[in-house]
Amino acid sequence: xxxxxxxxxCHTNFKCCRxxxxxxxMKTAVxxxxxxxxxxxxxxxxxxxxxxxxxxxxxxxxxxxxxxxxLVVAKPTNVSKAVPLNKGVLIPPRIMKVQKAxxxxxDLSALLSSLTFDNxxxxxxxxxxxxxxxxxxxxxxxxxxxxxxxxxxxxFAPSAxxxxxxxxxxxxxPPTGMRSSVxxxxxxxxxxxxxxxxxxHEWTIFNQYPAxxxxxxxxxxxxxxxxxxxxxxSTASYxxxxxxxDGRLPGVQSLMYQGAHPMSKLVVMDNRLPVTATIYxxxxxxxxxxxxxxxxxxxxxxxxxxxxxxxxxxxxxxxFPHGIEPHxxxxxxxxxxxxxxxxTHPVGKVLKGVxxxxxxxxxxxxxxxxxxxxxxxxxxxxxxxxxxxxxxYQEGCYAGVKGSWHTNNQCxxxxxxxxxxxxxxxxxxCAFSSDxxxxxxxxxxxxxxxxxxxxxxxxxxxxxxxGYFVNGAAAGTVELGPGETKxxxxxxxxxxxxxxxxxxxxxxxxxxxxKSSVEAAEKLGNSRIEAVTDIAKLxxxxxxxxxxxxxxxxxxxxxxxxxxxxxxxxxxxxxWEAYDCVNIDSVHNDGERHIPYxxxxxxxxxxxxxxWARYQVKPNQSNAGMINEELRQGYLNLPYxxxxxxxxxxxxxxxxxxxxxxxxxxxxxxxxDSSILAVIRGLWPNAKRAAQWQLNITQSNGYLxxxxxxxxxxxxxxxxxxxxxNGAFHLLAMKAAEKLAYLMGDNEFAATCHEAFVxxxxxxxxxxxxxxxxxxxxxxxxxxxxxxxxxxxxxxxLCLYESGSNSNENCxxxxxxxxxxxxTGTFYAQVLASSLGLGTLVQNETRLRxxxxxxxxxxxxxxxxxxxxxxxxxxxxxSIWVLANPNWATTSIHLLEDVELxxxxxxxxxxxxxxxxxxxxNIAGLLGGTSTSSNSGLPYITSHYGFYMTAWHIVFAxxxxxxxxxxxx
Numbered sequence: 001x002x003x004x005x006x007x008x009x010c011h012t013n014f015k016c017c018r019x020x021x022x023x024x025x026m027k028t029a030v031x032x033x034x035x036x037x038x039x040x041x042x043x044x045x046x047x048x049x050x051x052x053x054x055x056x057x058x059x060x061x062x063x064x065x066x067x068x069x070x071l072v073v074a075k076p077t078n079v080s081k082a083v084p085l086n087k088g089v090l091i092p093p094r095i096m097k098v099q100k101a102x103x104x105x106x107d108l109s110a111l112l113s114s115l116t117f118d119n120x121x122x123x124x125x126x127x128x129x130x131x132x133x134x135x136x137x138x139x140x141x142x143x144x145x146x147x148x149x150x151x152x153x154x155x156f157a158p159s160a161x162x163x164x165x166x167x168x169x170x171x172x173x174p175p176t177g178m179r180s181s182v183x184x185x186x187x188x189x190x191x192x193x194x195x196x197x198x199x200x201h202e203w204t205i206f207n208q209y210p211a212x213x214x215x216x217x218x219x220x221x222x223x224x225x226x227x228x229x230x231x232x233x234s235t236a237s238y239x240x241x242x243x244x245x246d247g248r249l250p251g252v253q254s255l256m257y258q259g260a261h262p263m264s265k266l267v268v269m270d271n272r273l274p275v276t277a278t279i280y281x282x283x284x285x286x287x288x289x290x291x292x293x294x295x296x297x298x299x300x301x302x303x304x305x306x307x308x309x310x311x312x313x314x315x316x317x318x319x320f321p322h323g324i325e326p327h328x329x330x331x332x333x334x335x336x337x338x339x340x341x342x343x344t345h346p347v348g349k350v351l352k353g354v355x356x357x358x359x360x361x362x363x364x365x366x367x368x369x370x371x372x373x374x375x376x377x378x379x380x381x382x383x384x385x386x387x388x389x390x391x392x393y394q395e396g397c398y399a400g401v402k403g404s405w406h407t408n409n410q411c412x413x414x415x416x417x418x419x420x421x422x423x424x425x426x427x428x429x430c431a432f433s434s435d436x437x438x439x440x441x442x443x444x445x446x447x448x449x450x451x452x453x454x455x456x457x458x459x460x461x462x463x464x465x466x467g468y469f470v471n472g473a474a475a476g477t478v479e480l481g482p483g484e485t486k487x488x489x490x491x492x493x494x495x496x497x498x499x500x501x502x503x504x505x506x507x508x509x510x511x512x513x514x515k516s517s518v519e520a521a522e523k524l525g526n527s528r529i530e531a532v533t534d535i536a537k538l539x540x541x542x543x544x545x546x547x548x549x550x551x552x553x554x555x556x557x558x559x560x561x562x563x564x565x566x567x568x569x570x571x572x573x574x575x576w577e578a579y580d581c582v583n584i585d586s587v588h589n590d591g592e593r594h595i596p597y598x599x600x601x602x603x604x605x606x607x608x609x610x611x612w613a614r615y616q617v618k619p620n621q622s623n624a625g626m627i628n629e630e631l632r633q634g635y636l637n638l639p640y641x642x643x644x645x646x647x648x649x650x651x652x653x654x655x656x657x658x659x660x661x662x663x664x665x666x667x668x669x670x671x672x673d674s675s676i677l678a679v680i681r682g683l684w685p686n687a688k689r690a691a692q693w694q695l696n697i698t699q700s701n702g703y704l705x706x707x708x709x710x711x712x713x714x715x716x717x718x719x720x721x722x723x724x725x726n727g728a729f730h731l732l733a734m735k736a737a738e739k740l741a742y743l744m745g746d747n748e749f750a751a752t753c754h755e756a757f758v759x760x761x762x763x764x765x766x767x768x769x770x771x772x773x774x775x776x777x778x779x780x781x782x783x784x785x786x787x788x789x790x791x792x793x794x795x796x797x798l799c800l801y802e803s804g805s806n807s808n809e810n811c812x813x814x815x816x817x818x819x820x821x822x823x824t825g826t827f828y829a830q831v832l833a834s835s836l837g838l839g840t841l842v843q844n845e846t847r848l849r850x851x852x853x854x855x856x857x858x859x860x861x862x863x864x865x866x867x868x869x870x871x872x873x874x875x876x877x878x879s880i881w882v883l884a885n886p887n888w889a890t891t892s893i894h895l896l897e898d899v900e901l902x903x904x905x906x907x908x909x910x911x912x913x914x915x916x917x918x919x920x921x922n923i924a925g926l927l928g929g930t931s932t933s934s935n936s937g938l939p940y941i942t943s944h945y946g947f948y949m950t951a952w953h954i955v956f957a958x959x960x961x962x963x964x965x966x967x968x969x
Contacts, residue, residue: 106529107434108301108434108487108489108528108529108532109303109434109485109486109487111529111532111533111536112278112280112301112303112487112532113278113303114536115260115263115265115280115532115535115536115539116260116539116543117258117259117260117265118260118543118549118550118552118553118556119176119258119259119260119553119557119914119920120176120256120257120258121174121175121176121177121178121196121256121257121258121918122175122196122254122255122256122257122269123175123177123178123196123197123242123254123255123256123257124242124253124254125242125243125251125252125253125254127165127197127242127243128165128166128167129163129164129165129166129174129178129197130163130164130165130166130171131161131162131163131164132161132162132163132164132171133159133160133161133162134159134160134161134162134935134938134939135158135159135928135935135938135940136153136158136159136160136935136939136940136941137875137926137940137941137942138152138153138160138580138581138941138942139152139153139160139580139924139939139940139941139942139943140152140578140579140580140922140942140943140944141153141160141161141580142161142217143214143217143327143393144214144215144392144393145214145392145393145394146214146332146392147212147213147214147332147390147391147392148210148211148212148502148503148636149210149582149636150210150579150580150581150582150634150636151210151214151215151579151580151582152579152580152581153580160939162179162938162939163178163179165178173916173917173918174196174918175196175257175918176196176257176259176914176918176920177195177196177257177258177259177264177918178195178196178197178257178918179917179918179919179922180193180919180920180921180922181193181194181195181196181201181257181259181264181921182194182259182260182261182262182263182264182281182557182560182921183202183560183563183921184262184264184281184282184283184298185204185205185283185296185297185298185563186283186284186293186294186295186296186297186510187285187290187293187294187562187565187567187601188294188508188509188510188562188565188566188567188573189205189294189295189296189494189508189510190203190204190205190206190207190208190296190494190496191204191205191563192204192205192298193264193921194264194266194281195257196255196256196257196266197241197242197243197255198223198224198239198240198241198242198251198252198255198266199218199222199223199241199243199245200218200219200222200223201217201218202215202217203215203216203217203218203219204563205296205427205494205496206422206423206494206496207422207423207496207498207499207500207508209564209566209576209579210576210579210582210636211500211501211502211582211636211645212390212422212499212500212501212502213332213390213391213392213422213423213500214391214392214393216325216328216391217327217393218245218326218327219320219321219325219326220245220246220321220324220326221245221246221319221321221448221471222319222320222321223239223240223241223244223249223318223319224239224240224241224279224300224302224316224317224318224319224490225237225238225239225240225316225317225318225319225452225455225456226238226240226268226273226275226277226302226314226315226316226317227313227314227315227317227455227456227458227459227477228273228274228275228312228313228314228315228459229312229313229314229459230274230308230310230312231310231311231312232310235456235459236272236273236274237250237455237456237459238250238251238252238270238272238273239251239252239452240252240255240266240268240277240279241255242254242255246448246449248448248449248452249448249449249452252268252269252270252273253269253270253271253272254269254270255267255268255269256269259557259921260539260543260553260556260557261285261556261557261558261559261560262282262283262284262285262535262559262560263280263281263282263535264280264281264282265278265279265280265281266278266279266281267279274306274307274308274312275304275305275306275307275312275314275480276304276305276307277302277303277304277305277314277316278302278303279300279301279302279303280299280300280301280303280532281298281299281300281301282298282299282301282531282532282535283295283297283298283299283524283531284297284524284527284531284534285534285535285538285559286534287534287537287538287600288600288601288602290567290601290603290604291513293601294509294510294513294567295510295513295514295520295523295524296493296494296495296496296510296514296517296520297491297492297493297494297517297520297521297523297524297525298491298492298524299489299490299491299524299525299528299531300316300318300489300490300491300492301487301488301489301528302316302487302488302489303485303486303487304316304478304480304485304486304487304488305480305484305485306480306481306482306483306484306485307483308482309482310482311479311480311481311482312479312480313459313477313478313479313480314459314477314478314480314486314488315455315459315460315475315476315477315478315488316475316476316488316490317443317455317473317474317475317476317490318429318473318474318475318490318492319443319448319451319452319471319472319473320427320429320471320472320473320492321448321470321471322400322403322405322414322427322470322471322472323361323400323403323446323468323469323470323471324357324358324361324398324399324400324470325391325398325399325400326398327393327394327395327396327397327398328374328391328392328393328394328397328398328399329374329376329391329392329394329397329399330372330373330374330385330388330389330390330391330392330399330400330401331374331389331392332389332390332391332392347385347386348374348383348384348385349367349370349383349384349385350381350382350383351363351381351382351383351384354375354380354381354382355380356375357375357398357400358446358447358470359382360373360374360375360382360384360398361373361375361400361446361468361470362446362468363382363384364384364400364402365402365468367384369386370384370385370386370402371385371386371387371388371401371402371417371418372384372385372387372388372389372399372400372401372402372418372423373385373399373400373402374397374398374399375397375398375399376396376397377396377397377398378396387418387421388401388418388421388423388424390422390423391423401416401417401418401423402416402417402418402468403415403416403417403426403468404417404466404467404468405444405464405466405467405468405469405472406466407442407444407464407466409440410430410431410432410440410522411428411429411430411431411442411474411518411521411522412428412429412442412444412464412472412473412474413426413427413428413429413516413517413518414426414427414428414472420498421498421500422496422498422499422500422505423496424496424498425494425495425496425497425498425517426494426495426516426517426518427492427493427494427495427517428491428492428493428494428516428517428518428520428521429442429472429473429474429490429491429492429521430474430490430491430493430518430521430522430525431474431475431476431488431489431490431491432476432488432489432490432491432525432526432528433476433478433486433487433488433489434486434487435478435486435487435488437478437479438476438477438478438486438488439460439476439477440474440475440476440477441460441461441462441474441475441477442461442464442472442473442474442475443455443461443462443464443471443472443473443474443475444464444465444466444467444469444471444472444473445464445469445470445471445473446469446470446471447470447471448470448471451471451473455473455475459475459477460475460477461473461475474490475490476488476489476490489525489528491521491522491524491525492521493517493518493519493520493521493522493524494517494520495510495511495514495515495516495517495519495520496508497510497511497569499566499568499569501568501643501645502636502641502643503643504643504645506568506569506570506645507568507569507570508566508567508568508569509567509568509569509571510567511569512569538556539556542555542556543556547955547958548903548907550907550910550911550914550915551903551906551907551910551951551954553914553920554910554911554913554914554920554948554951555596555951555952555955557920557921558596558948558949558951558952559596559600560921561593561596561944561946561949562575562597563944564576564578564579564944565604568645571607572607572611572645572646573603573604573607573608574608574631574645575590575608577589577630578925578942578943578944578945579943579944580942580943581634581942581945582634582636583629583630583632583633583634583650584630584631584632584645584646585608585611585612585630585631585632586629586630586650586656587612587627587628587629587630587656587659587660588629588653588655588656588659588710588711589711589946590605590608590659590946591655591659591662591663591711591832592711592883592946592947592949592950593946593947593949594663595835595949595950595952595953596949596952598663598666598667598670599670602667602670602671602673602676603676605663605667606667606676606679606680608631609660609663609664609667609683610679610683611631611646612627612628612631612648612660613627613660613683613686614646614648615627615628615631615646615647615648616628616686616689616690617693619689623652623693624689624693625657625689625690625692625693625696626652626656626657626690626693627656627657627660627690628648628649628650628656629649629650629651629653629656630648630649630650631645631646631647631648632644632645632646632647632648632649633647633649633650651709651713652708652709653708653709653710653711654705654708654709654710654717654723654725654726654729654730655710655711655725655726655729655828655829657690657693657694657733658694658729658730658732658733658736658829659729659832660686660687660690661687661690661691661694661733661736661737661740662732662733662736662832662836664680664683664684664686664687664736664740665736665739665740665836666836667680668680668681668740668743668966669743669836669963669964669965669966669967670963670965671965671966672965672966677966681744684740684744684746687737687740688737688741688746688749690733690737691733691734691737691741691749691753694730694733694734694737694756695734695752695753695756698730698756698760699756702722702763702767703756703759703760703762703763704722704726704727704730704760704763704764704767705726705727705730706721706722707719707720707721708723708726710723710725710726710729712725712823712825712867712881714876715823715867715868715876715877717778717779719779720779720780721779721780722763722767722768722779722780723768723778723779723780724764724768724776724777724778724779724823724826724827725778725823725825725826725827725828725829727760727763727764727767727768728764728826728827728828728829728830728841728842729828729829730760731757731760731761731764731829731841731842732829732830732832732833732838732841734753734754734756734757734760735753735757735833735838735839735841736833736836736838737749737750737753738750738753738754738757739836739838741753743966761841761842761843762843764776764842764843765842765843765844765847767780768780769847770820772820773820773822773854774850774851774854775820775822775850775851775854775855776826776827776842776847776851777820777821777822778821778822778823778826778868778870778871779821820870821868821869821870821871822854822855822858822859822868822869822870823867823868824855824859824865824866824867824868824881824884824888825865825867825881825883825884825887825888826851826855827841827842827848827851827852827887827891828883828887828950829841830848830891830894831887831890831891831950831953832953834890834891834894834953834956834957835890835953835956835957835962836962837962837964845895848891848895849895849897852888852891852892852895852897855888856888856905858870861878861880861929861930862936862937863880863908863909863912863927863929863936863937864880864882864884864885864908864909864912864927865880865884865885865888865905865909866878866879866880866929866930867879867880867881867884867929875928875929875931875940877929877931878929878930878931879926879927879928879929879940879941880909880926880927880928880929881925881926881947882909882910882913882923882924882925882926882927882945882947882948883947883948883950884909885905885906885908885909885910886906886909886910886948886950886951886953886954887950887953888902888905888906889902889903889905889906889954889957890902890950890953890954890956890957892905893954893957893958894957899958903954906951906954909948910948910951912937913948916937917938917939919939922939922943922944923944923945923947923948924939924940924941924942924943924944924945925941925942925945925947926939926940926941926942927939927940928940
């Protein structure tokens with residue numbers, strides 16, 4: 001009650017409030033109050049008795065609107081036998097609702113305070129966190145050692161690291177915001193994460209991605225700080241981290257994290273501070289405006305509240321340690337064309353008598369030829385280089401790129417000497433406040449301890465000399481009267497225009513929008529209210545809706561998936577399948593994640609559709625008309641990989657060409673933009689050729705595709721002649737092509753597609769409906785298969801072909817479907833069809849209902865629907881593909897089944913990531929299932945993956961609506 005009644009002021013005595021929430025500890029709460037000063041103690045009695053009494057009266061009166069079920073005690077659930085989760089934790093109701101009046105506010109502090117967050121995690125300074133080991137297929141690695149490679153524990157490594165909280169030797173799930181958090185940064189410009197303990201992770205703003213230099217997991221001594229001085233003269237100053245990396249820096253007692261893309265929020269909870277401090281970190285994100293959203297900058301706004309009856313001076317600061325990159329070496333050379341031709345490499349100069357990385361940093365600065373350096377603590381060697389080499393992770397090493405700071409009245413900027421490389425450019429810290437009396441200062445120092453000491457003594461910095469320094473900091477100071485609220489904002493802007501793709505300079509699109517980091521930082525800093533208003537407008541339709549809270553939270557934060565996108569100088573918008581699965585714009589994977597892109601930034605999706613059409617298989621080639629799987633298929637680290645970003649290659653698949661046709665129809669019917677519609681009409685010939693390919697591969701094969709692989713590749717559907725999943729996608733292709741043909745006035749081709757659709761429906765029932773089991777078999781039944789041997793084995797695989805191969809000790813020929821394998825997600829194509837209003841894909845809707853019921857009955861697990869039952873007992877079959885549950889829910893709602901049941905099925909999988917694993921900003925493609933006891937219910941394959949984003953279709957299903965914007969309906 002205290003928490004809800006006075007969420008902000010409560011933080012001046014957070015322990016008191018925490019005890020109130022633990023109802024049995026009233027005496028301890030009173031004892032704690034006696035230790036506080038008189039003003040806070042008076043407020044504490046108010047919180048403890050008066051406000052709760054008033055609230056209790058109100059709650060009793062409105063008990064039908066909010067009862068005790070709003071306070072949920074989360075029961076402990078085991079992730080695995082070895083890794084128990086947290087003990088029961090009190091989860092407060094939603095802290096704050098979006099208030100529409102706030103959308104028009106000119107008060108930044110009020111506007112920020114009106115925002116809604118549907119998650120939270122609290123970290124204490126006494127907490128301990130460790131990296132535990134889990135069994136995986138492959139996941140994105142914490143640290144990457146070499147450039148130009150997948151960021152994966154790969155191929156199919158046996159284990160990976162996963163963050164845990166160590167509680168008396170027991171590893172438990174850490175609070176929300178520790179394993180992952182909102183990636184901050186303009187779309188396609190690079191990003192980083194502000195975690196719940198105040199630390200910063202996952203840095204990619206220096207053009208880091210798999211085709212270039214590796215990410216920085218952390219940059220030690222990147223931190224925010226707070227200084228407060230009371231009228232009495234007493235001061236307090238703390239780094240806003242619970243465990244600063246440098247032991248000389250004092251951290252705060254506790255922080256509470258909340259995230260709602262593109263914003264992170266940190267509430268400072270420390271009873272030694274006489275102010276309430278809440279930090280909001282955000283970047284530009286404007287619906288329908290990619291240019292504005294591609295601002296390479298992040299704002300950190302400190303909302304400071306004075307709860308006392310005296311004046312207070314408060315200062316907020318941000319430090320960035322540009323000069324030293326911890327756990328990094330720079331031995332990797334990016335060859336220029338001339339160097340490549342001459343096969344020369346840079347020669348480093350080894351310096352003697354260097355004792356630490358700061359000395360090596362200074363040695364590079366003093367050498368006019370030096371551009372970068374590496375220091376190795378093992379042998380105390382300092383090597384300086386005349387070229388900028390690419391970075392890689394190396395424990396025990398430190399590195400850096402030469403750069404000089406210079407300061408003006410509002411910003412301090414570091415300019416790197418390597419202007420022509422991917423590491424070249426500049427970075428700025430700029431200070432802002434809506435208080436016209438605010439004072440700004442900037443600090444430069446090689447020693448972070450000395451820098452902090454200067455800030456802690458007065459809340460500001462002196463007039464620094466420009467030059468080469470490890471640390472650059474910005475601070476803003478305001479005077480707070482009793483009860484007054486003010487904000488100070490520090491913007492981190494960057495400008496690194498030379499994006500490298502396997503050694504070729506592709507550049508960044510944002511260089512057309514900005515000319516420096518100062519310009520980017522000032523653009524965001526001067527439009528703070530507009531930026532937050534745009535974010536509020538994005539959030540409002542979700543957080544004020546009647547959708548379940550878990551769904552609102554998951555959908556908003558799924559927008560963080562955009563972290564893997566890049567937008568190059570010539571205007572091409574591209575995206576990795578994942579940083580650990582380095583294909584570029586695979587058509588089928590784009591299908592799972594594309595709804596927020598096609599609705600929020602439609603130009604991004606159109607950009608890719610045009611490229612897919614460009615690389616469509618030519619008329620005189622095999623598989624003419626087929627759409628290639630992706631624009632580029634991995635293989636970044638082969639001895640001499642092709643350097644072209646767009647190639648057009650991949651596998652022959654069931655859900656690629658069909659998905660392309662579907663995209664064309666979506667873009668045409670969901671857009672009223674005349675320029676987009678003109679482009680889509682121009683792509684009709686490509687869509688028609690794609691549909692013709694679907695016709696060609698089915699007409700002589702029983703009107704269904706045969707032996708095709710799909711996005712469920714490791715289940716091996718291509719080993720069987722017919723698969724229901726593949727057949728459903730063919731039916732989707734024919735139905736979408738028929739609709740498109742009518743819209744384009746090609747009635748003859750529309751009739752051809754309709755005929756193929758009807759024949760395909762008949763064939764699907766003929767070959768794949770299992771009357772005895774009352775569901776569609778995952779694949780066709782064949783004779784002569786040793787089913788029991790296959791199903792009961794955990795190490796046998798299928799032979800490559802259905803016939804012509806004999807069983808041996810390694811594989812089994814034939815088909816394991818004789819009793820009828822059941823695949824979850826079989827009718828993913830139906831989800832897409834329903835969102836487009838194309839109707840039911842199967843001939844008999846009752847059979848679809850029966851099939852959906854069978855999936856839930858037979859394939860359920862504690863973590864979601866398993867991929868396949870009745871087939872092989874493999875880790876892949878029993879794993880949970882996280883698109884399955886939301887797809888099941890969407891189709892069930894469209895079939896007018898039990899909506900509450902449907903939403904609970906989606907909730908089991910989606911909410912598991914936010915409420916159990918506390919990792920909703922890094923949702924993997926697959927969870928370990930029942931056959932992987934050491935990893936059951938834990939991330940198993942591919943991080944930051946888009947499978948779960950099919951949940952956006954649930955919104956369409958719940959609305960009961962479809963759209964055809966071209967017809968105004």
